[in-house]
Amino acid sequence: MLAAAVLLHGKDQENVTVPSVISGRVHDAQRQPVAGARVYVIDSPVPVSDVAVLTDEDGSFSLTVPAAGTYRVGFMAEGLGTGEASVKATGGRLVPLNIELKPQP
Structure with missing residues (x-):
């Protein structure tokens, strides 16, 4: 679970981006x-x-x-091909994304 708290005053509030x-x-x-x-950002x-990670043994990442906004995320695994998805991130939130990779033809 992700929790974030930021306390700022005045002009500094305008320039804050929360991951x-x-x-x-x-x-x-x-x-x-x-x-x-x-799993990587396209x-x-x-x-x-170059934001990328490898999935754990249980497939999690x-x-x-x-920053907030829409991200295009790519996925690839040996023998299973590739995939991609678009997700919208909002500051400080956990964004769920589950992907199915199919075998390469």
Whole structure:
């Protein structure tokens, strides 16, 4: 669970961005977790430098993104192909995202 509290006064409040977390699981067509899948940011509302993680043994991942807005997130795993999804992050919130990767033809 993500909790954030920021207390600022005056002009500093205008320049604050609160990170969000995009979190979920990657699974295959049989609903089995995909360990070691790469989860990465393709496009974001602000410049980000190579934001990527690998899924855990249970297929779970968490990506911290720096600002509110719409993010395009990519997924890939050996033998299962690729996928992508768009998610809207709002400052300081946990954004759930669950992805199914299908075998490559």
